[in-house]
Amino acid sequence: MWRQLLEEGRSAINDHWPRCLLIPVAVGLGGALLCWKLHGQKTKSIELGEGWWGPGEKPHSHGEDTRVRPFVIEASEADIEDLHARLDDTRFFLPLEDSRFHYGFNSTHLKKVISYWRNAYDWKKQVKILNKYPHFKTTIEGLDIHFIHVKPSHLTPGQKVYPILMVHGWPGSFYEFYHIIPLLTDPGNHDLDPNIAFEVICPSIPGYGFSGASSKKGFNAFAAARIFYKLMLRLGFHDFYLQGGDWGSRITCILSQMRPESVKGLHLNFVLLPTGRLGRLKSLLLGRYAPWLVGLTREDVRRIYPYMEKNVFAILRETGYLHIQATKPDTIGSALNDSPAGLAAYILEKFSTWTDSSFREEEDGGLNRKFSLDDLLTNVMIYWVTGSIASSMRFYKEGFTRNYNHTPDTKVGVSVPAGIAAFPCEMVHAPRVWARQKFHNIISYTYLPRGGHFAAFEEPELLARDIQNFVSKVEKK
Structure with a gap:
């Protein structure tokens, strides 16, 4: 359409207007086209789509049950007895020295974790902690969606x-947010700005x-x-904030x-x-020696290059899980769903090296530096009692397709x-100049x-602030 209009305009100018007006008219038309293009980019969106993920065909006889139902986590004796029996039967292998x-996961330290899990960890006590926030379920597209919904108590x-909708990742869970929720819902009692309080909704990703x-x-x-x-519409929210890692x-x-x-x-x-961008490659090549030429800061250089130069192998070392889960998740899922010791080792190893890669040098993986063992095992228990480790790993199989760099979200900016929030020990660092390629505001x-x-x-405090x-x-703009 725009090409046709421009051609017609050029013809009219040549036939009827003095040539001295060609430049300003061309500039005006070019500016109008540029504004239209920019406006189109800002308003572009991904199609919402539709789906049905429950068993069988989508029922046509009646509409979906839209009720929001209270939900309470339970600690059954049968689950505890089965867990203890399996932990008692754990077969440990010969550890390597140093x-x-x-x-x-260090097999010597794993024995200590399993011993604590079997003899000291109190699942019933942790369930009471889990239930301190209101839990709910609602059915959407054939799936029961679990979430916690916490409102401020003092206003x-x-x-x-x-x-604010906060979404976890793998191998985490909604429990990751338990320490930050009180800071967001009751900031005044935690030395944060009392005027910025949140109503927090934390769902469990389907399959988790x-x-x-x-x-x-x-x-x-x-x-x-x-x-x-x-889910947010069902809860009555038509505009809201999002947070995720x-x-x-x-x-x-994508939302x-x-x-x-x-x-x-x-x-x-x-x-x-998205990978494979030439501009980013140029930025990497020049940024080590002249970061100002490519928009990198000194802090960007400090975070990017030591990792690249000293730990190139770390990319392979830390992504083995991804290759397995993006190709054959059900195979490893069968083993982890059957062995609580294996599940703990597989999950907790990520809470070691993903928290700080230097923790590989520690005999205990540095796990106790940032987390309590109760908190770590509670996250593992959420996977164990629900039998959800295999379905959670399938998310990689469905997410990393052959055209991963050409999915709809890579073609539409945010x-x-x-x-x-750029944390220094995150596995990958995205400088602001790179992030601007996707995030336009x-x-x-x-x-x-x-x-x-x-x-x-x-x-939690750093993130909440x-x-x-x-x-x-945002609110002041």
Whole structure:
């Protein structure tokens, strides 16, 4: 259409207008076209789509049950007895001397973890902690979706509350947010800005924990984003904030691209950008010696290059799980679903090296530096009692397809206000200049002083302050 209009305009100019007007007219038409293109980019969105992930065909006789049902986690004696029996029968292999965590989870330390799990860990006590926040389930696209919904308990008259959807990743769970929720819902009692309080909704990704798993192939981040959008609508929220890391980052990004008019702001503590971009390669080549030429800061250089130059092998070392889960998740899933010791080793190893890669040098993987063993085992128990480890890993199989770099979300930028919290021990670092290629409206970009991949679990106060700072800037615009 625009090409036709330009051709007609050029013909009219040549026939009837003085040639001295050609330049300003051309500039005006070019400017109009540029504005139209930019406007089109800002309003572009991903199609919402539709799906059915329950067993069999989607029923046509009646509509979906839209009730939001209270849910309580239970600690059954049968689950505890079965767990203890399996832990008692754990077969340990010969440990290597001085292997620390370079070969994976140190088998000598694993014995200590299993002993604590069997003899000291109190699942019933932890279930009471899990149930301290209100839990619910609702059925969307044939799946029972589990979530916690926490409202502020102390508000001043007329104080505004901001709804925020927070999405976890793998191998985490909704439990990752238990330490940050009180900081967000009751900030005044935790030395945070009392005027920025949140109503927090934390769902379990379908196939994780207490959310139902898809019965069909193809359930991916796009389907999860759509389901979570429907969840927010069902709860009465038509505009809201989003926060995510790991898979939660991709899911919330996609949701913001599907329905930008509903997302007031998107806050991330993990940014994954499409690979194979020439501009980024040029930035890497020049940035080591002249970072200012390519928009990198000194902090970007400090975070990017030591990893690249000294730990190239680390990319392979830390992504073995991804290759397995993106190809044959059910094979390893069979083993982990049957052995609690194997499940703990597989999951907790990630909480070691993803928190800080230097923890590979520790005999205990540095696990106790940032987490309590009770917290770590509670996250493992959520996978164990629900038998959800295999279905959670299938998310990689469905997410990493042959055309991963050409999926709809890679073709549409993120136009909503974005805030990025860059933690220094995160596995990948995305400088602001790179992030701008995808996020067109970055409101805040913060270099945090400490913390790694599981930000809400490790450094809840740092993350809460950054979320508050981001929302404050968005609300003032």
